[in-house]
Amino acid sequence: MEYKIANRMSTIQGSIIREIFKSANDPEMISLAGGNPAPETFPSEELADIAYDILKNNPVLSLQYSVTEGYEPLKKKVRQMLKDSEGIDAPQDQVMILSGAQQCMDLCSKILINPGDTIIVEEPSFIGSLNAFRSFEPNMVGVPMDEDGMRMDALRKAIEENNNVKFIYTIPTFQNPSGITMSLERRKELYEIALENQILIIEDNPYAELTFDGSKLPTLKSMDIADIVIYAGSFSKILSPGMRLGFTLAPAEIVAKMTIAKQMSDVHTGILNQLMADGFIERYDIYEYIARARKIYGKKCAHMLKCMEKYFPPEVKYTHPTGGLFIWATMPSGYNSMKVSDICAAAKVAFVPGNAFAVDMNKPSPSFRLNYSSMDYDKIEEGIRILGETLTEIMNVKSKA
Amino acid sequence: MEYKIANRMSTIQGSIIREIFKSANDPEMISLAGGNPAPETFPSEELADIAYDILKNNPVLSLQYSVTEGYEPLKKKVRQMLKDSEGIDAPQDQVMILSGAQQCMDLCSKILINPGDTIIVEEPSFIGSLNAFRSFEPNMVGVPMDEDGMRMDALRKAIEENNNVKFIYTIPTFQNPSGITMSLERRKELYEIALENQILIIEDNPYAELTFDGSKLPTLKSMDIADIVIYAGSFSKILSPGMRLGFTLAPAEIVAKMTIAKQMSDVHTGILNQLMADGFIERYDIYEYIARARKIYGKKCAHMLKCMEKYFPPEVKYTHPTGGLFIWATMPSGYNSMKVSDICAAAKVAFVPGNAFAVDMNKPSPSFRLNYSSMDYDKIEEGIRILGETLTEIMNVKSKA
Numbered sequence: 001m002e003y004k005i006a007n008r009m010s011t012i013q014g015s016i017i018r019e020i021f022k023s024a025n026d027p028e029m030i031s032l033a034g035g036n037p038a039p040e041t042f043p044s045e046e047l048a049d050i051a052y053d054i055l056k057n058n059p060v061l062s063l064q065y066s067v068t069e070g071y072e073p074l075k076k077k078v079r080q081m082l083k084d085s086e087g088i089d090a091p092q093d094q095v096m097i098l099s100g101a102q103q104c105m106d107l108c109s110k111i112l113i114n115p116g117d118t119i120i121v122e123e124p125s126f127i128g129s130l131n132a133f134r135s136f137e138p139n140m141v142g143v144p145m146d147e148d149g150m151r152m153d154a155l156r157k158a159i160e161e162n163n164n165v166k167f168i169y170t171i172p173t174f175q176n177p178s179g180i181t182m183s184l185e186r187r188k189e190l191y192e193i194a195l196e197n198q199i200l201i202i203e204d205n206p207y208a209e210l211t212f213d214g215s216k217l218p219t220l221k222s223m224d225i226a227d228i229v230i231y232a233g234s235f236s237k238i239l240s241p242g243m244r245l246g247f248t249l250a251p252a253e254i255v256a257k258m259t260i261a262k263q264m265s266d267v268h269t270g271i272l273n274q275l276m277a278d279g280f281i282e283r284y285d286i287y288e289y290i291a292r293a294r295k296i297y298g299k300k301c302a303h304m305l306k307c308m309e310k311y312f313p314p315e316v317k318y319t320h321p322t323g324g325l326f327i328w329a330t331m332p333s334g335y336n337s338m339k340v341s342d343i344c345a346a347a348k349v350a351f352v353p354g355n356a357f358a359v360d361m362n363k364p365s366p367s368f369r370l371n372y373s374s375m376d377y378d379k380i381e382e383g384i385r386i387l388g389e390t391l392t393e394i395m396n397v398k399s400k401a
Numbered sequence: 402m403e404y405k406i407a408n409r410m411s412t413i414q415g416s417i418i419r420e421i422f423k424s425a426n427d428p429e430m431i432s433l434a435g436g437n438p439a440p441e442t443f444p445s446e447e448l449a450d451i452a453y454d455i456l457k458n459n460p461v462l463s464l465q466y467s468v469t470e471g472y473e474p475l476k477k478k479v480r481q482m483l484k485d486s487e488g489i490d491a492p493q494d495q496v497m498i499l500s501g502a503q504q505c506m507d508l509c510s511k512i513l514i515n516p517g518d519t520i521i522v523e524e525p526s527f528i529g530s531l532n533a534f535r536s537f538e539p540n541m542v543g544v545p546m547d548e549d550g551m552r553m554d555a556l557r558k559a560i561e562e563n564n565n566v567k568f569i570y571t572i573p574t575f576q577n578p579s580g581i582t583m584s585l586e587r588r589k590e591l592y593e594i595a596l597e598n599q600i601l602i603i604e605d606n607p608y609a610e611l612t613f614d615g616s617k618l619p620t621l622k623s624m625d626i627a628d629i630v631i632y633a634g635s636f637s638k639i640l641s642p643g644m645r646l647g648f649t650l651a652p653a654e655i656v657a658k659m660t661i662a663k664q665m666s667d668v669h670t671g672i673l674n675q676l677m678a679d680g681f682i683e684r685y686d687i688y689e690y691i692a693r694a695r696k697i698y699g700k701k702c703a704h705m706l707k708c709m710e711k712y713f714p715p716e717v718k719y720t721h722p723t724g725g726l727f728i729w730a731t732m733p734s735g736y737n738s739m740k741v742s743d744i745c746a747a748a749k750v751a752f753v754p755g756n757a758f759a760v761d762m763n764k765p766s767p768s769f770r771l772n773y774s775s776m777d778y779d780k781i782e783e784g785i786r787i788l789g790e791t792l793t794e795i796m797n798v799k800s801k802a
Contacts, residue, residue: 001599001629003654004567006515006537012661036466044460051452051673059445063641065437099500099645099667106666110536114407132665135511136407166405198402228402240464242672244500253404260413264533265507266500270671271643272452 030383036374070097101246104232105132124357142359149182174324177369212298311388431784437775471498502647506533525758550583575725578770613699712789
């Protein structure tokens, strides 16, 4: 039988991101490709006790169907965390527990995007979000970034030149893939522009807690006097990604629509997982664990940067992130990171070529993303050594040619 | 700000199904509305031990990101269950673990439906599936049922009269909401018609294991010589719905597209939940637990039927299911079950009026769905008594008028 697939799927190239996740799970691969948190940050002993206690003491609550909006006590704890950590005052009915922050992108796309509507994204940006958007057939417009984040001149131009802009998608802090953090001035300007043009902002903020030195900039949501920001948060980088726990803080009307869409998608987020997160925050000081994770990531990042200094040819430039999970490296223009990726994959080293994060994935990119969180120190060095040697060889060949 | 919601959301009435789930979680409500399994069937002690052991012994596997297709050993166990229980030979790459069977409907809709494409559904049918389909803006055509399931004359007519039929959706066994099981002859005929017209079938089969006397009819998937059936199964009714674990068995090309769509939706199904199901099937004989559940549901169903005999006016007819979770009751034509539902809700008894399961939800229905699995014996009797008295009163008023 010839299967007639819907048109919306034709623009999605599933291969790259699927290969990332597969390679991240291949024990023989040195994967600098994924966004996997460091496994040594998982509080597995604590969670084992909590899961046991919940299932013993609350068997019905933890195994029966639950409500779509999420477990109310966990929503309350999320509100408290948003208050303590980001200075955001979040009403209970504007918080919703999701099956990972990825689901926020899926549900927002579903409830907001008519085919052909414009959405504006930073370029480069997170492939998982871009694909979620793509699958609802928007006119996706990329706005370039500089070291302070999304460029406001380009944003204004994108809004002027495109009708019906539904939302602006940004990861303002420790951006994926670039590691760039949007400056305070830019944040204010972005909010002003969005407000002036009555355009929603989706603020994706999964990495904010992973600041190496503890410093933080105000979130766009904390500036949101007019209910135009949809905020997405995640437990993936502070507790466990395998539990698939994220949340949104959004205008009540948007939450109501997202609830309907979630009902049709997965009914509710696994309730045992919600109870485990709730129990963990109840019993332990989650900020102590976050502080530990910050240290681990800061050290791993410094280690990778040291290795890059040692093994990379000087022509390759890269960011020096102050938090998050990623370093963004760029070869001189004309080089194609996809080719480097192919060579390294054969040598069992994986990373993500830059075109994966572009609006037009078919355009070759000289940039690539490196993750320092999931591998141990030796593997980071080994991976960067192989990658560095490959880069050196390629540059030598080209300079000789 | 005025939020511009996408057109696809305009046809979805979220209120009914959300109220069902909320009422099912309201401790003061006698809810005959939900589809909640009996909590006494949950193997919570066993799952507590398993969760503890997994988190202690496999902390990284159980808390790290995992692959979109699902945990391979669990997929293997699903294949074995499909073989033992349904006589289906399922290749490993055609099985995929989902976040509940609901997700199968969401992903299938996403990868298959272009706006305006025809899909054919039994009428009445499960509201969760209908809403998932609706949200991708198909031309949804209902086919009436009789006591043997979907009527084949009406199905042929629907196919003749509509272009571009993408799939036929059916719950052939212990259908939700009607409790009807499609006869063997009808199954064969349905498969023949679909094959002849090169139309996919989505076979939703979450209740098949809940057969009171152990008897079973062959699934459509077991007849599928031409790879035209997408089969959806669930752990919700045999292990726990709160864990959100379902699966699909589908043609490899469909699974590949669903994998891409799932990646954009929730990345993967909670891995601890997958490991818990895997561990449960590994350590225990799941069929012993299923046999226990069958007995519980058979007794609860018989109890509800006895109460209905006692309290319902003779004008109200109802099905006598041989499995599953639901009884479908029908008042004489002209009566509106939505009105009965409103009166009973005030008396703290909830059930689902029939129009919720129709293609046109705005058309009043004399039918309604009753669930016997989630309440205890006393509450079932109390609920049916209040409902019966309400029905009697309404019939008396009308007959006097």
